[in-house]
Amino acid sequence: MTPATGPSRSHTATLSDVARLAGVSIATASKALNGRSQVRAETRQRVIEAAERLSFRPNQLARGLIAGRTGTVGLLTSDLEGRFSIPILMGAEDAFGAGEVAVFLCDARGDAIREQHHVRALLGRRVDGLIVVGSRTDPRPSLGRELPVPVVYAYAPSDDPADLSIVPDNVDAGRISVEHLLACGRTRIAHITGDHGYLAARERAEGALAALEAAGLHLVGVPRFGSWSEGWGRTATAMLLEQHPDVDAVLCGSDQIARGVIEVLRERGHRVPDDVAVMGFDNWQVLTSGSRPLLTSVDMNLEQVGRTAAQALFGAIGGAARSGVEALPCRLAIRGSTAPLS
Amino acid sequence: MTPATGPSRSHTATLSDVARLAGVSIATASKALNGRSQVRAETRQRVIEAAERLSFRPNQLARGLIAGRTGTVGLLTSDLEGRFSIPILMGAEDAFGAGEVAVFLCDARGDAIREQHHVRALLGRRVDGLIVVGSRTDPRPSLGRELPVPVVYAYAPSDDPADLSIVPDNVDAGRISVEHLLACGRTRIAHITGDHGYLAARERAEGALAALEAAGLHLVGVPRFGSWSEGWGRTATAMLLEQHPDVDAVLCGSDQIARGVIEVLRERGHRVPDDVAVMGFDNWQVLTSGSRPLLTSVDMNLEQVGRTAAQALFGAIGGAARSGVEALPCRLAIRGSTAPLS
DNA sequence: CTGTTAGCGCATTCAA
DNA sequence: TTGAATGCGCTAACAG
DSSP: OOOOOSTTOSSOOOHHHHHHHHTSOHHHHHHHHTTOSSSOHHHHHHHHHHHHHTTOOOOHHHHHHHHSOOSEEEEEESOTTSTTHHHHHHHHHHHHHTTTOEEEEEEOTTOHHHHHHHHHHHHHTTOSEEEEEOSSSSOBOOOOSOOSSOEEEESSOBSOTTSEEEEEOHHHHHHHHHHHHHHTTOOSEEEEESOTTSHHHHHHHHHHHHHHHHTTOOOSSOOEEOOSSHHHHHHHHHHHHHHOTTOOEEEESSHHHHHHHHHHHHHTTOOTTTTOEEEOSSOOHHHHTTSSSOOBEEEOOHHHHHHHHHHHHHHHHTTOOOOEEEEEOOEEEOOGGGOOOO | OOOOOSTTOSSOOOHHHHHHHHTSOHHHHHHHHTTOSSSOHHHHHHHHHHHHHTTOOOOHHHHHHHHSOOSEEEEEESOTTSTTHHHHHHHHHHHHHTTTOEEEEEEOTTOHHHHHHHHHHHHHTTOSEEEEEOSSSSOBOOOOSOOSSOEEEESSOBSOTTSEEEEEOHHHHHHHHHHHHHHTTOOSEEEEESOTTSHHHHHHHHHHHHHHHHTTOOOSSOOEEOOSSHHHHHHHHHHHHHHOTTOOEEEESSHHHHHHHHHHHHHTTOOTTTTOEEEOSSOOHHHHTTSSSOOBEEEOOHHHHHHHHHHHHHHHHTTOOOOEEEEEOOEEEOOGGGOOOO
């Protein structure tokens, strides 16, 4: 292999290579490529051409060293497999990706030690900020106030009110769900939902109950807490029909539960939505679109949560600090399982 | 704000701060912290304490500048929402995360332009390598041979045989599926699968047919290509039962299809698995565990694909280049929907 | 064992 | 308009 002198050198081109090829100093090359106005047009052109010939890519490490800002942020998630983290992550990636910032992804696997390890590693890489994505809406321990960069919590709020957290509004979600069922002419509404240990389950139930009360109605039975699974949806529905065969709507805590509910309703001869309307939660497409009829559900706008968190972080990096828990509205995805009573 | 001189300065501590506090030179501080042996134990101790008092984190940018390696890799995905990318990404993150390397996540949204943009940005940040994750197993355009860093393709292979690609072995997956059904005593096996435009669908069918032939059997009817949905599973099953009411097993191209198949089988009075065994594909937990009975499925070991890709990239960064398409075996997740004929 | 010097790649003074 | 010099934070070569 004869050492070539041209662009074929394996060594990635550096600014000094560009400068030499263009016959100018490093400083001038830098100015030319960065659009500084103190360069003759002809010179600038020569530099730009040289840079292209060498496929020159400015070394962001060097830039970061000088600027003190790296244009990178850390995205700390606790469960990649979880279906909540992903849309949030997409929203954040989306809000950043358009611009100049790159995202470090770290999955702590729900382990506090590993999380701390990742935080240290990210700080070592001089990220400009952190987004912490949780897998459930229960408050989580703050990373602390001592960090040298801003932090925004998404989905799972920090337990420190001095931190900024972006979460979906689950209480309101319960409310709008019930209001939709009422608008469909339903009045005997039951609620089958997930694990009572989840704040999300309790909040949605709370919102639903409040909306019923506001309408002068009561829930059919009590909220049935269980697990977030199809199996629980089936079990709970069997119990429900036994006690309240006249139910005309079931509000579910998840799409999985709703699928189980629909299955048993149909088996027992109840038509959906003619006899009983069913609503899911999460708007998980694989479940809503496979359902017969298509499943009405609540969408938590998680991508929006991610985008908002990213924008807030951006603001905080710029010095505009917010704090507290900001709850974003959910929206209905209305489909066949909740047609109006005719 | 009076300018403090101690550790309370907002400026992140630097090696020179540590050196000053410990009363040594910068070089000595560096050696002490990096475990170089040419430092007196007592001095080292003093430096370490100083570093801790200042919460010193070595600036990886500066290190990267010197070393020429940054300890970062780019993970280029085309569809974050896709259920295939995530496990692969987890596996890769896993294989890296244990060590010293951080992962840049980029979602090109299936857009070649955006992908190119991300590649440039990542190279600017001097990543040590790239993993390109596709959303289907059809070959995709190579990023080219001119890149200054190694690239490994995962799930979707590169169309350039000089590149290294890690993919699941779909042909073999079809084979072991049929062999499992045969082992369950089934002989009248049908195949309902997804879009014929997907290589994955064609390869799985190919493997299944080969295994049947090897056993001296034929498929019941022809492979029924359609879409990857529950709806297609229902439709196809209705047609299948019409033509071949004696079928005793249905091999499905996805878990969604399988769910639709089971639903219609039961509606028509066929018991699963007593009369008809059903197998899914993907081992997507939300679908397999909600199914009644629990759904046997093929797991593509995607995390393993991700891990292998990461390890291969690691090797390539170290100079050990492989190439070609490496197919990793799939495995069966056997559950109630495929019990043996009694 | 410790400190001085040089330089990674770049942007930014300041002179020329 | 251009270029030489300085330094971002750190490591690695040397000299003491």
